[in-house]
Amino acid sequence: MISDTVVELSRWQFAVTALYHFLFVPLTIGLSVLLAIMESTYVMTGREIYKDMTQFWGKLFGINFALGVTTGLTMEFQFGMNWSYFSHYVGDVFGAPLAIEGLMAFFMESTFVGLFFFGWDRLTRGQHLIITWLVALGSNLSALWILVANGWMQNPVGAEFNYETMRMEVTSFGALIFNPAAQVKFVHTVAAGYTTASSFVLAISAYYMLKGRDSAFSQRSYTIAAGFGLAAVLSVIVLGDESGYTDGEVQKAKLAAIEAEWHTDEPPAAFTVVGFPDQEAMVTHDAIKIPWVLGLIGTRSVDTPIIGLSEILENNRVRIRSGIKAYGLLQRLREGDRDERLITEFESIKKDLGYGLLLKRYTENVVDATDEQIDLAVKNSIPQVAPLFWTFRVMVACGFIMLFVFIVAVIASSIRKCRKNWVFRLSLYTLPLPWIAVETGWFVAEFGRQPWAVAEVLPTFLSASSLSEWDIILSLSGYVFLYTVFLVIEVFLMMKYIRQGPSILHKRRYHFEMDERGG
Amino acid sequence: MIFDYDTLRIIWWAFLGLLIIGFAITGGYDLGVGVLLPFLGKTDEERRVILNAVGPTWEGNQVWFVMAGGALFAAWPTVYAVSFSSMYFALLLTLFALFLRPLGFDYRSKMPDQKWRGNWDKALFVGGFVPALVFGIAFGNLLKGIPFQFESDMRIVYFGNLLGLLNPFALLAGLISMSMFIMHGAVYLQIKTVASVARRARKTAIAFTLVTIILFALAGWWITFLDGYHITSAISSNLASNPLAKFVKRGPGLWLDNYGHIPQLWAIPATAFISALCTMIMSRLNRPGSAFIFSCVTIASIILTAGGSLFPFIIPSSISLSSSLTIWDSSSSLVTLNLMFWVTVIFLPLIMIYTSWVFRVFRGKVTVEHIRKNSHKLY
Incomplete structure (x- = not known):
């Protein structure tokens, strides 16, 4: 049996490396699009200031991009290095979108990013603009394929277990791509990236405005970020990831855990704003509830119930018992028995095989599992509620605060009278929020899937x-x-470049160069 | 669906080879340039010349490496699982070293401080040196066989350690890959630079081509008595992937089996020797463009020589012979191989087209004057 410590450490390592990677990815996804918008404005209006904007924010994009690439390498290799049974068991399905990501997106992004930085004097304006859009397209397509892979872990459609190879194999690639869980995830994640980049540009531009530096440059940047950011944060909230939680059994458990829905209630379910979930007693203490809201958000209807955790646990018990049987039949198949009836019987219950495997944590001998072991497996077949409940609320709170910030920013950038210092300070000091939101969002999605690597x-x-x-x-x-070490270096460089502002472009028309010339 | 399962398996073996060779001849010179950076660049400006010779294109080149990993995952999931978890620390060191490259390239010249730049130069050296060495060590260990076996439910269990990976034969293979990447990097710098850097690059190119080919000959001699592997049971190339359904024997010199059965294969190592010789001649004659083509051919032939020996094995197991992974029993399903075949057939040529275009845009020499003029824009 695998030691629990090894599993825990492996999970910690994955969490650390993925969360760290995800500090840089949303900014890359969003900033690449913002750069393309800025450069399009330059090409359409012919005004140099938009080229300067593209180049300055491009420098910051480069500093961030380097660490995104660096830490992405770890992700690509870690599945094989630390999750080799996962790689064997689902590589036939999971590997394909990852490989397509490389061929279709990452190659394009990485090949053209060199042209973005160094091609200004070697390409025509139009050519360079196309390159910038291709970099943006590459990073967004990259997100699509990674989330198709991740969506499959949440809701594994289009694949079946093959007893001959002892692994999952693709049956329908179309189902894999058009997996509703993946589609929703993609939109939500990419919009979160746009929000992150907008907050980034908004905050730094606000900083220059507060300092009274390079006002033409920072006002334009601020306006673009405010408009794009408002649209993005609205998409994040409206097209929330939760709407994908009705597909797949484990997604349902995740939703119930996030909302601490211990028991199935009359639809439409009430939304618990805050409270203290108690997993042992299956109640939420001191809960403050708003009627109807959860049902509406979660199911987009007034008559579909949100399944509660106690009901999910009972379903899981049935499936674990069936899974034990499936595992027993599988052993006979693996020994070479090819009896027709055996195969038919196995095929009919193999969807529960994964539930049988849950018992492997408690006994090597799944077939002879005791009632206590089954009880344990059932109890741990849903995620821990409290961490999910809280991180989800932190994420949502960040989202709504950002919505407010962007509304204020849009007003400030369109009405001169409203350009008050408190608005800029608000834009600046709320800079950490998108990162808190994306990191807690990652946690909700992945921790909420436990105890599964691939749901069911x-x-x-x-x-x-x-x-x-x-x-x-x-x-x-x-x-x-x-x-x-890398983070310290990156933040140091970022701060240095941000403090200097567009003067680092050495165009002889920005703040610090004026000083040098005595102006 | 136009291909049989066995045909697709051979095609995917070839694709994997193509990606590995693609990485070796593009990413390979970047790694070589990283190793050569502190030696061929004596001043800060010379070092910036060297960095910017590969600056705009190294990022795309490295994707070949990532892509080889991705293709392995999709088309050979069990191979991916076994190789990456068995060579855990070798890969971890490679990863840590590779981390230093995007940062080194992007961050080095962002500060004028000489100590800052000197440290990043060291980082870029390590970022070239370690992967160049481990690339060969990994191949060497494939030829030696890796101590792993399948247990119940097809769990992969590995019985080796890092020191085991650093056996003499694997180290020799590591030196081969190291010197061939240095050769390749030097030839590339000879194309892209002028004056003192180009002169040093020329000397280095000739010396390391010679080293590469001598070490390659040494490994060839070693192979004649190194334990090789051979499938002894009937081969069922069209069935579901189950590595445990065959029998394998091990014995000295068996890696030359394929060359015995198909003598034409000897043309591959022969090409390696001939093109290495041509690389040296062309480099000596100051025709680095031709030298580069020959060094590409040398690298491809060296990798193909190893592949030709291993075929149809991908990872032999040294402790449980029948756990060995071959192209017939460790691939993805027919559906996935077929799908990924079409994806590759569409996108790989596209990648080659736009990559060539980018190289064309950046053609021409990088000089010290160019660095001075664009000091704030370049690496």
Whole structure:
């Protein structure tokens, strides 16, 4: 049996490296589009200031992009290194979107990003603009394919278990791509990236306005960021990820856990604003509820119930019992028995095989699992409610505060009278919010899927590689150390470049160069 | 669906080879340039010349490497799972070293401070050196066999350690890949630079081509008595991927089996020797463009020589012979291989077209004057 410590450490390592990678990715996705918008304005109006904007924000994009690429390498390799059973078990399905991401998106983005930085004097205006759009397209397509892969882990459609190869295999690639869970995720994540980049440009422009520097430059940047950001944050909220939670059993459990819906209520369900979830007693203490709201958000209807956790647990118990049987039949198939009836029977219950595998955490011998072991497996077949409940609320709160900031920013940028210092300070000091929101969002999506790596198919603890504890302690320390050093360097460079502002372009028309010339 | 399962498996073996060779001849010179940076660039400006010779294109080149990993995951999931988890620390070191490259390129010249730049130069050296070495070490270990086996439910269990990966034969293979990337990087710098950097690059190119080919000959001699692997049971190339359904034997010299059965294969290592010789001649004659083509051919032939020995094995197991992974029993399903075939057939040529265009846009030499004039725009 795999040690729990190895599994825990592997999960920590994945969480650390993925959360860290995700500090840079949303900014890359959003800023690439903002750069393309700025450069389009330059090409259409012919005004140099928009070229300067593209180049200055492009410099900051470059500093961020370097770390995005760096930490993306880890993600590509980590599945094989630390999750080798996962790679074997679902690689036939999961590997395809990752490989397509490389061929269709990452190649394009990386090849053209060099032209974006160094091609200004070698290309015509139109050519360079196309390149910038292709970089933006590349980073957005990249997100699409990664989220098709991730969406499949949340709601594994278009694939079936093959007992001959002991793994999942693709049956319908169309179903995989048009997986509703993946589609919703893509829109939500990409819009979150646009919001992040808008907040970034908004905050830094506000900083220059507060300092009274390069006002033409910063006002234009501020206006573009405000408009784009408002549209983006509205999409994030309206097209919230939650609407995808009706597809797939584990998604339903995630939704119930986020909302601390212990029992199925009469539709439309009430929304718990705050409260203290108690998993043992299955109640939420001191809950403040708003009637109807959850039902409307979660199901987009007034008569579909939100399934409660106790009902989900009972369903899981039935499926675990059926999974035990499926696992038993599988052993006979693996030994070479090819009896027709055996195959038919296995095929009819193999959808529950994953539930049988949940027992592997408690016993090597799944077929003879005791009632206590089954009880344990059932109890742990849903995620922990409290962390999900809180992180989700933090994310949503960030979203609504950002909505307010962008509304104020749009008003300030369109009405001169409203350009007050408090507006700019608000824009500046709310800069961390998009990062808090995307990181908690990642946590909700991935922690909410537990105990599964692939929902209903493969438990997380089985997915890990057979490494020793020390192997992972060493690698995890290495990652933490290097990533910390890199973050310090990145933030240092970012701050230095931000403080200098567009003067770093050496165009002889910005703040610090004026000083140098004595002007 | 126009291909049989066995045909697709061969095609995907070829695609994987293509991606590995693609990385070796594009990303390979970037790695070589990284290693050469502190030695061929004596001043800060010379180092910036070297960096900017690869600056606009290295990022795209590195994707070949990422792509080889991705293709392995999609088309050979079990191979991906076994190789990446077995060579855990080798890959971890490679990753850590590769981290230093995007940062080194992008951050180095963003500060004028010489100590800052000197440290990033060291980082870029490490970022070239370690992956160049591990690339060969990995290949060397494939030829040696990796100590892993499948346990119940097809769990992969590995019985080796990092020191085991650093065995003498694998280290020799590591030196081969290192010196061939240095050769390749030097030839590339000879194309892209002028004056003192180009002169040093020429000397380096000739020396390391010679080293590469001598080490390659040494490995060839070693192979004649190194333990190789051979499938002894009937091969069922059209069935579902189940690595445990075959028997394998091991014995000295078996890696030359394929060359015994198909003598025409000897043309591949022969090409490596001939084109290496041509690389040296062309470099010596100051015709770096031709030298570069020959060094590409040398690298491709060296990798193909190893592939030709291994075929149909991808990862032999040294402790559980029948756990060995071959192209017949470790691929993805027919549906996935077929789908990914079409995706690759559409996108790989497209990638080659736009990559060539980008190289065309950036053609021409990088000089010290160019660096001075564009000091704030370049790496």
